[in-house]
Structure formats: structure tokens, C-alpha cells
Amino acid sequence: MNINNQKKENEIILAVETSCDETAAAIVQGGEHILSNVVASQIESHKRFGGVVPELASRHHTENITWILEEAMKKAEVTFDDLDAVAVTEGPGLVGALLVGVNAAKAVAYARRLPLLPVHHISGHIQAARLERPWRYPALALVVSGGHTELVLLREEGEYEVIGQTRDDAAGEAYDKVARTLELPYPGGPYIDKLAAEGTPNIELPIAWLEPDSYDFSFSGLKSAVINTLHNAKQRGETIRSEDLAASFQQSVITVLTEKTKRAADHYQVEQIVLAGGVAANKGLRTAMSNTFASSSVELTIPPFSLCTDNAAMIGAAAHVQWKKNKTAGWDLNGVPGLALT
Amino acid sequence: MKILAIDTSTHVMGAALAEDDKLLGEYITNFKKNHSLRLMPAIDHLMNELEIEPKELDAIAVAKGPGSYTGVRIGVTTAKSMAWALNIPVYGISSLQMLAQNGKYFSGYICPFMDARRGQVYTGLYTSENGCVKEVEKDRIIILEDWIDLLKEKQEPVLFLSQEWDKHKEAIQEKLSRQVVYGSFSDMLPKPSKLLEVVLNQGESISSHELVPEYTQLTEAEKNWLASNKGKRNDE
Numbered sequence A: 001m002n003i004n005n006q007k008k009e010n011e012i013i014l015a016v017e018t019s020c021d022e023t024a025a026a027i028v029q030g031g032e033h034i035l036s037n038v039v040a041s042q043i044e045s046h047k048r049f050g051g052v053v054p055e056l057a058s059r060h061h062t063e064n065i066t067w068i069l070e071e072a073m074k075k076a077e078v079t080f081d082d083l084d085a086v087a088v089t090e091g092p093g094l095v096g097a098l099l100v101g102v103n104a105a106k107a108v109a110y111a112r113r114l115p116l117l118p119v120h121h122i123s124g125h126i127q128a129a130r131l132e133r134p135w136r137y138p139a140l141a142l143v144v145s146g147g148h149t150e151l152v153l154l155r156e157e158g159e160y161e162v163i164g165q166t167r168d169d170a171a172g173e174a175y176d177k178v179a180r181t182l183e184l185p186y187p188g189g190p191y192i193d194k195l196a197a198e199g200t201p202n203i204e205l206p207i208a209w210l211e212p213d214s215y216d217f218s219f220s221g222l223k224s225a226v227i228n229t230l231h232n233a234k235q236r237g238e239t240i241r242s243e244d245l246a247a248s249f250q251q252s253v254i255t256v257l258t259e260k261t262k263r264a265a266d267h268y269q270v271e272q273i274v275l276a277g278g279v280a281a282n283k284g285l286r287t288a289m290s291n292t293f294a295s296s297s298v299e300l301t302i303p304p305f306s307l308c309t310d311n312a313a314m315i316g317a318a319a320h321v322q323w324k325k326n327k328t329a330g331w332d333l334n335g336v337p338g339l340a341l342t
Numbered sequence B: 001m002k003i004l005a006i007d008t009s010t011h012v013m014g015a016a017l018a019e020d021d022k023l024l025g026e027y028i029t030n031f032k033k034n035h036s037l038r039l040m041p042a043i044d045h046l047m048n049e050l051e052i053e054p055k056e057l058d059a060i061a062v063a064k065g066p067g068s069y070t071g072v073r074i075g076v077t078t079a080k081s082m083a084w085a086l087n088i089p090v091y092g093i094s095s096l097q098m099l100a101q102n103g104k105y106f107s108g109y110i111c112p113f114m115d116a117r118r119g120q121v122y123t124g125l126y127t128s129e130n131g132c133v134k135e136v137e138k139d140r141i142i143i144l145e146d147w148i149d150l151l152k153e154k155q156e157p158v159l160f161l162s163q164e165w166d167k168h169k170e171a172i173q174e175k176l177s178r179q180v181v182y183g184s185f186s187d188m189l190p191k192p193s194k195l196l197e198v199v200l201n202q203g204e205s206i207s208s209h210e211l212v213p214e215y216t217q218l219t220e221a222e223k224n225w226l227a228s229n230k231g232k233r234n235d236e
Helices: A043-047 A054-076 A095-111 A121-131 A171-181 A189-197 A220-235 A242-267 A283-293 A313-324 B035-049 B069-086 B095-103 B144-154 B165-179 B192-202 B220-228
Strands: A012-017 A022-029 A033-041 A085-091 A116-120 A139-144 A149-154 A161-165 A272-276 A299-301 B002-007 B012-019 B022-030 B059-063 B090-093 B109-115 B120-129 B132-143 B158-161 B180-182
Touching (some): A012 A095, A022 A313, A033 A054, A054 A095, A054 B069, A085 A095, A085 A121, A121 A139, A121 A313, A139 A242, A149 A242, A161 A242, A171 A189, A171 A220, A171 A242, A189 A242, A220 A242, A272 A283, B002 B035, B002 B069, B002 B192, B012 B035, B022 B192, B059 B069, B059 B192, B095 B132, B109 B144, B132 B192, B144 B165
Parallel strands (some): A012 A085, A139 A272, A272 A299
Antiparallel strands (some): B109 B120
16 A cells, blocks of 8 residues: 655544444544544434344445545545545444445545555544543543443553453443333433433442452443332332432442542553543543542543544544554455454 | 446456446456455456556446345445545446346346345346346346246246346246246356446446445335334334
């Protein structure tokens, strides 16, 4: 691949993200400046099914992809000649959905003779922090979304070490399932957050601490406990305030997330902590993290809501690191649904 | 005028390049391996061999389905994204018409089909006119038995073109007997050069944004939803 020999630091990247149900494209300069960030959400299309339908998501991506790419270019007021590279989410994600972004990115890069930069979706969520402020290492990232719950250590730029992850459900998945039990609309996470703010955490629910030295998580027991609590109350003819149950559930999740993050931060003596992923939009979690690290010297970065949920600007930010390290892909790049973060 | 043609709608993968009415090159493989990984290297290989730069292309043609959902999306996404990046038009041609074009010298009906599982086929019916096939029964997904009944009523010879011929030939020959004609092994193979023939004869180009796959059916989730929400529309 013909990458320019003179390496620019303020390169302009067209980034593409289609790993789940958002068709997204962005133009990012130097890994810091968002020139445009276009996201076409498919939430409305999947709502009636109560969750993302993979085949439908892939179909929508194919219909929308060039419209979204064009809008990103127009909003950024750039032409193809201004671009230095095309970046795309390689994985993880829904395979059919990933393939649309990967093939679109390859086609554009090939047609315009631009280098192709493969990006790991989670590194994207983490590098969204770069769009806020420069990194300080070592750093720790807590990534929480519908598909992921991971603690990632960054000893230096672009080096990712997963030190903890969920052993069953992702935190966001547990939120969605509990929301369904409480008959809240889809997607349920934001509704639980809202309900929880009006309730009192007075219902005892389990917290899975796992082994004393483990940074892993587990949320399936908690999810079942919520379902059982509701079920048992119904059997006894009692009513439970949804607000209180939501608050109790949220407290259990947040307690284990913040506590394990704190432990890891102390152990690895990190300089910076990043809260990333769709669930980072949760007010309860944001507040708890801010309180936990308020009195410490550790810098806490929480990207704005629009950069926490899936978007392509974060892929452009992560691609900047790939660009600097010359990590380009060949024309045989493929979507990898179970791609590991390294 | 240089046109690149792409087909990934079945496990056959193909790319071809023509300049005006001259076919310059064609690359086809017929085995089950990842199209998403192999398509762009195949295009790159073809273009390199022919010493053609992407910016020299004037249009892109693609088989838009029906066929494997994922396969069709790989071809269509690649075609429309390349066309968009080069600001050139695209031609979306039926995958079945492309296959039917293999039988352009046949004077009766031409029936291309692909197995669509559960006793169903993707198929349509074509006749040839001045070297190019045109649709007489539109592309659809249908139970093979029902389709055979429909063909029987035509009472004319039918040329069958399909990679799954062997799998279905008994059912077809049993009911249609003397009406049945079938292709040789290379006639059964979809070829991207046939897309180019169709384009040159009667193709109508569209803008890259407008190109969408032709699946011929809704997703399972949508079908189930419609079945349990009688009277509602799919976009409600």
C-alpha cells in the first residue's frame, strides 16, 4: 500500500463505523479535531422487535452507507484530495454489519488510492478520550456498553491490555434485560437511569465480586435476582416500586464497576482514567465515578454523550494511533466479529 | 468507456473489465471461500494486470441479487462505494438475468435459478432478443414445485441454468419431461462478463446512493412481526 513517506501528524482521516446498529462516518484531523461526525441511528427500525435484528441492521447499513459518507465529507467541507487515509471498524461486532463498513472503506480507499487503517471497536471507545484531552500514561479505561464491560490498561500509547472483563452479560445487556422485565421501552438503559434517580436503593441485590484479586465482572446473577424479586413479590401479592428496584439494580452495577476500577487504578498507579462506551452516558455511573476519583490525583475523563455511544469520530481518533504506527491493512481486510483487543 | 463488473451473489466470485464493446479481462472462482476478504484483491489483481487505474473507470456494474444476503451486500456495497468515491454511475443488474444471459442463443424460455432452502428457489423467466435476455416472469422466491407447475403451463422448452441443477433435476425432469433443456457445466456458472453484455444492450445507470440489493423477501424478523401483527404495514 502506498502510504505517504512524509508522515503528517495532522492527517485527515475518513472513519467508518458499522459494527452494530449505527451507520456512522466522520472526518477527524490529527486524532483530535472532529471536522464532522455523522451517525444514522437505527433505533426506530429495531424498536418493534425489542432488540437489534442483525439482518435488518446489515440491510440498513447497505442502503445508507454512501449517503452517510457523503454527509460526513460535506459537513467537514473536505474533498477526496484532502484525505490522507480511510479508517474502519474491523471488529468486534455483528459480522454482517461489520462487512458493510469494511467493504465500503476498502472500496473508497482503493478507488482513491488511500491507505486503509483497521480499528478495533473498543480502542475506538477508549480513544474517544483523545478528542477531549491528551492522554497521561499509564492509564486505565472502563468500557461499558451493550456488548462490552472491560477494564483496559494502557501502559503507553496504543498498547491495550485487557485486565478484566465480563464473564457473562455485558453491563448494558443486563440493563436492557432488566428494563424489559420492568416493561420499559427499548433501549432500556436510559429509562432505568431515569427511574433510579427517583427511587431508593432499599432492595437487597447481590454483587458479584468474584475472586479477591479479579478485575472481571459478572452480571447475570444480578439480572436473575431482579427478575426473581419481581416474580416473588407478585406471587405474594405485593407491589414493588419500579423506581426502588431500578435504583437498587443500578447501585449494584455501579458499586462493582467503580470499586474494581478504583482497585485497578491504585494497583497500577495510573495517571488517568477514562470512562467509555454507551453506558458511560449513564448519569448514576458518571456521578459515582466522579465522586470516587474527586479527591485523588488521577485525572478522570468522560467523553460527552455523543462520543460515548457508537460513532465514527472515535474510530478516527483511534485510527490516528494506527496512522502513527503505520498499521495499515491490505485489500484482504475482513470484518472480524470476535476480534481481540491487543 | 471502461466498466468494471462485480458479482458475489453466490459462492462464485467474479470481476470483469470491459472497454467499450471489448472484454479485457475476467476473473472467476467457483469455491466456497470468503468474498469479503477476496473481492478487493481480485479487483486489484485484474486492474493491475490490465494496467488500469481506478480513476480511469467510467462506470461499475454489479449483480444486485437475489442470492446470498451477505454475498449480495459485499458486491453491492463495494460497487456503490467505489462508484461514489469516483463519482461515476452504477448499473445494478439482476443476478438471475446475469445467469440467464448464458443462454442467450436459446430460442425458448430461459430459467435461471438458485437454491433458496426449504424447497424454495430464487428464480425468474427470461427470453432472448437480439443477443440479450429480457424478463418475462419477474424474479421471485418461490416453492420449486409451484414454479414447475407454472412452467408446465407454458408448454414450451425451458433451458435451466443453475449451479444447483443436480440437486433439483429429478423433480424438474419428472414433471416437465420433454420441455427440459439444461446447460453444460460452464453455462451453469454466473459470469460477470454477462453483466457487461446486459449493460451494453439495455443497461440503465443510476447514482451510487440509489443502488440497493434485491433480496426478493423480507427478513425473518419482519415476516414474523407481520404475521403476529395482522393488518399492520411493515413500516409502522
